[in-house]
Amino acid sequence: MSVRSVILLVTATVMACAEPQPGVAASMPDHLPESDLFIETADGRRHAFRVRVAASRRDRGRGLMRVTDLPEDAGMLFDFKDQAMVSMWMKNTPLSLDMIFVLDDGRISSIAGATTPFSRRHIRSEEPVRAVLEIGGGLSDRLNIRAGDQVVHALFAVKPGDDGDDAMSGD
Numbered sequence: 001m002s003v004r005s006v007i008l009l010v011t012a013t014v015m016a017c018a019e020p021q022p023g024v025a026a027s028m029p030d031h032l033p034e035s036d037l038f039i040e041t042a043d044g045r046r047h048a049f050r051v052r053v054a055a056s057r058r059d060r061g062r063g064l065m066r067v068t069d070l071p072e073d074a075g076m077l078f079d080f081k082d083q084a085m086v087s088m089w090m091k092n093t094p095l096s097l098d099m100i101f102v103l104d105d106g107r108i109s110s111i112a113g114a115t116t117p118f119s120r121r122h123i124r125s126e127e128p129v130r131a132v133l134e135i136g137g138g139l140s141d142r143l144n145i146r147a148g149d150q151v152v153h154a155l156f157a158v159k160p161g162d163d164g165d166d167a168m169s170g171d
Contacts (some may be wrong), residue, residue: 027069028052028076032059037077037133038152039108039145047143048073049135053155055079064134065092075135079155083128088112090119096137099123100145104130106156108149114138131155
């Protein structure tokens with residue numbers, strides 16, 4: 001075997017091991033931090049999820065690509081650090097997902113429900129958002145999650161100096 005052939009073989013092997021191949025089952029990226037997240041809906045319900053948090057550009061870029069199994073109570077929270085217009089897509093994503101666009105205070109801005117697997121169509125936020133929560137496709141409708149509902153997670157915690165209560169009290 002020539003040196004060139006050996007280099008190509010080693011390169012192909014490394015690349016094959018680096019990312020799951022299409023058609024090969026993949027689970028949630030376990031190198032990402034995991035935390036609890038809740039969604040409080042207008043009908044008074046509180047839905048619990050266990051999410052992986054993608055905060056780096058690389059982790060947000062990979063997201064749930066190639067993931068073939070997503071439990072109903074699991075999801076991925078994409079932290080963009082600051083509010084900004086956000087664009088997502090479904091490239092290399094075999095599962096239908098609901099993309100929940102979340103404002104800095106944890107309120108849901110909008111939801112792109114039951115997205116199309118493998119689509120390269122850009123799905124954009126309707127306004128600047130802090131984060132995007134991805135859960136199983138159609139789950140938002142089944143759980144009656146809507147724009148205006150509240151996401152409860154450490155990412156949206158009350159900031160120092162803000163007691164979270166804007167109401168004035170009277171005597």
